[in-house]
Amino acid sequence: xxxxxxxxxxxxxxxxxxxxxxxxxxxxxxxxxxxxxxxxxxxxxxxxxxxxxxxxxxxxxxxxxxxxxxxxxxxxxxxxxxxxxxxxxxxxxxxxxxxxxxxxxxxxxxxxxxxxxxxxxxxxxxxxxxxxxx
Numbered sequence: 562x563x564x565x566x567x568x569x570x571x572x573x574x575x576x577x578x579x580x581x582x583x584x585x586x587x588x589x590x591x592x593x594x595x596x597x598x599x600x601x602x603x604x605x606x607x608x609x610x611x612x613x614x615x616x617x618x619x620x621x622x623x624x625x626x627x628x629x630x631x632x633x634x635x636x637x638x639x640x641x642x643x644x645x646x647x648x649x650x651x652x653x654x655x656x657x658x659x660x661x662x663x664x665x666x667x668x669x670x671x672x673x674x675x676x677x678x679x680x681x682x683x684x685x686x687x688x689x690x691x692x693x694x695x
Contacts (some may be wrong), residue, residue: 570644573625574651578605578618581646590618597628609639616643649673 572578578590584631588608597614604626606615612635617626622669625644629635649665652675656663 572618572625572644572647573620573623574618574654575605577647577651577654578607578620580654581643582607584646585642587643597626598630598634599628600626602626607643609635609643611635612639614626616640645673649675652677655668655672 575590582588582590587610590605590607592605594601594603595615595617597617601617602617604617604619606617608615612627612629614628614634614691618624619626625640627635627640629640654666654675664676664678666674666676668674676688
């Protein structure tokens with residue numbers, strides 16, 4: 562049985578941010594104070610390719626702060642790829658913490674299908690697959 566899942570991503574997990582950056586082959590994120598165009602923000606700074614200012618993850622609130630000036634200072638597709646990579650890595654981390662197996666498939670449209678195996682019933686050999694597309 563499969564279900565389509567829609568996810569609104571709140572960025573709260575430092576390990577998943579680090580894994581997302583590694584997945585995208587971006588520099589390792591840094592904790593600190595970051596200047597955006599007209600403000601300074603504290604958080605975990607992510608350097609996206611060719612972005613003038615960092616994407617800053619405020620982990621305690623889950624919010625992202627960034628200034629790409631409607632694409633002039635940074636490609637919005639990079640932000641979308643970062644959020645997708647974070648959602649994938651966070652899902653994998655949480656599934657594995659619960660002892661579940663995770664299988665990932667890259668789809669032609671750029672989305673990623675994750676299948677998480679979960680045990681059901683009293684028989685440890687009975688597995689049910691549950692998947693979602695990110």
